Amino acid sequence: MLTDTERAEMGALFTELDAEEAEALRRVLERRQREQAELQAEKEKLAAEVAQLERLVNDHEQLKVTKNSPVYHEMEVAMKESTGVTLLLVAIVACSAFTQTNPSKVLKPKVLVLNYDPIIEAEGGKRLHEVCKWNDPRKLTEVYVSDIKECSGGYVQYQIVEWKDVDYFPVKKDGFRYTDESYLQCYRTGKGWHQPDAVDYRAIIKDFKLDERVERREIDEVWIWGAPYLGYWESTMAGKGAYCCNSDPVPDVNCSRIFVIMGFNYERGVGEMLEDMGHRAESILRKVYGRWDNSLPFEQLNAWERFTLYDKQKPGQAACGNVHFAPNSLSDYQWDNKTEVWSTCDDWLNYPHLTGKKRLVNCAEWGNGDIREHHKWWLRHLPKAAGRTDGKLNNWWDYVVDFNSYAESR
Numbered sequence: 395m396l397t398d399t400e401r402a403e404m405g406a407l408f409t410e411l412d413a414e415e416a417e418a419l420r421r422v423l424e425r426r427q428r429e430q431a432e433l434q435a436e437k438e439k440l441a442a443e444v445a446q447l448e449r450l451v452n453d454h455e456q457l458k459v460t461k462n463s464p465v466y467h468e469m470e471v472a473m474k475e476s477t478g479v480t481l482l483l484v485a486i487v488a489c490s491a492f493t494q495t496n497p498s499k500v501l502k503p504k505v506l507v508l509n510y511d512p513i514i515e516a517e518g519g520k521r522l523h524e525v526c527k528w529n530d531p532r533k534l535t536e537v538y539v540s541d542i543k544e545c546s547g548g549y550v551q552y553q554i555v556e557w558k559d560v561d562y563f564p565v566k567k568d569g570f571r572y573t574d575e576s577y578l579q580c581y582r583t584g585k586g587w588h589q590p591d592a593v594d595y596r597a598i599i600k601d602f603k604l605d606e607r608v609e610r611r612e613i614d615e616v617w618i619w620g621a622p623y624l625g626y627w628e629s630t631m632a633g634k635g636a637y638c639c640n641s642d643p644v645p646d647v648n649c650s651r652i653f654v655i656m657g658f659n660y661e662r663g664v665g666e667m668l669e670d671m672g673h674r675a676e677s678i679l680r681k682v683y684g685r686w687d688n689s690l691p692f693e694q695l696n697a698w699e700r701f702t703l704y705d706k707q708k709p710g711q712a713a714c715g716n717v718h719f720a721p722n723s724l725s726d727y728q729w730d731n732k733t734e735v736w737s738t739c740d741d742w743l744n745y746p747h748l749t750g751k752k753r754l755v756n757c758a759e760w761g762n763g764d765i766r767e768h769h770k771w772w773l774r775h776l777p778k779a780a781g782r783t784d785g786k787l788n789n790w791w792d793y794v795v796d797f798n799s800y801a802e803s804r
């Protein structure tokens with residue numbers, strides 16, 4: 395047992411040692427704190443550098459310019475006009491910085507229009523669309539170009555580089571060709587239309603050297619106008635490696651770039667033209683994502699599948715639907731359903747930053763049954779941000795319009 399004195403002495407001793415130890419520890423602590431502060435500063439600096447690099451990588455992906463891209467031509471011009479490497483670098487850096495805020499890059503696909511709209515001599519030289527009191531293909535084209543620009547947030551700006559009015563009917567696959575008289579005879583009697591109906595795309599390609607012109611990058615795509623029963627697909631694809639674009643591709647077209655031929659009908663309106671574009675987008679995005687199967691469990695669905703969900707497929711989990719099905723449609727083309735369903739549609743305007751937030755929507759959102767308004771609503775919701783998510787571009791318009799530039803849409 396210790397005496398009280400001994401206990402007091404030892405207490406003093408411990409206190410002394412503690413004080414020394416505490417002082418040493420305090421100094422170590424201060425040093426560690428200084429080191430930590432320095433490390434933190436270094437870490438923040440590095441994080442900022444990494445973020446900057448990531449942005450540049452994203453922009454580079456976004457700006458990835460290949461010789462096949464419509465953008466390439468603008469860059470080429472810029473390069474020719476610039477006098478030195480420095481100027482070019484400055485231009486690229488400026489371009490990258492701009493990508494952060496807005497779609498900096500603008501797609502300007504070059505379009506050749508072939509307007510199969512024969513002059514009908516027997517009707518005082520009026521064009522077929524006038525004789526039959528159909529719509530003016532020039533006006534329809536103008537509105538369509540403007541709608542696509544609007545729906546893509548200014549990103550897709552079609553350039554009609556050439557317009558050809560064609561004064562004959564296109565030849566069909568079996569060699570049949572309507573004359574002014576035979577066509578109007580069928581039109582006026584409502585019978586006798588030629589079968590098989592399908593047009594000969596390879597003949598059109600040959601007649602206008604479309605493959606050569608696409609190869610030379612004079613044009614990026616072709617829009618063919620026509621009347622009912624001319625046998626066009628809404629869209630089709632040609633060139634080496636062409637795939638299903640709402641129809642089987644045109645076989646054996648010797649062109650290293652793939653290209654789309656849109657088939658428009660001046661008996662119909664801009665709504666139907668947008669439907670053609672919508673189906674084209676569906677086909678290309680199915681190809682890009684490698685699948686379109688919304689029957690799988692939600693957790694397994696890819697971004698494209700989630701975007702196209704409608705309530706009937708997965709009650710309570712609708713997003714934007716597809717071209718035929720609005721979020722609350724119960725059948726094809728039902729764009730006028732007043733029933734409210736939950737939809738994540740707003741989320742897709744901020745893709746890839748999805749929150750899963752839903753709100754109740756019905757046909758009042760997409761024009762109460764108006765075909766053009768519904769299709770504009772749908773196209774407006776296609777993601778159009780910079781960068782990539784899960785290896786796929788966040789701007790789906792790049793795939794739909796500039797498909798030659800990306801391995802996954804080639």
Ligand SMILES: [Zn+2]
Nearest residue numbers: 669673717718
């Ligand atoms: Zn359709």
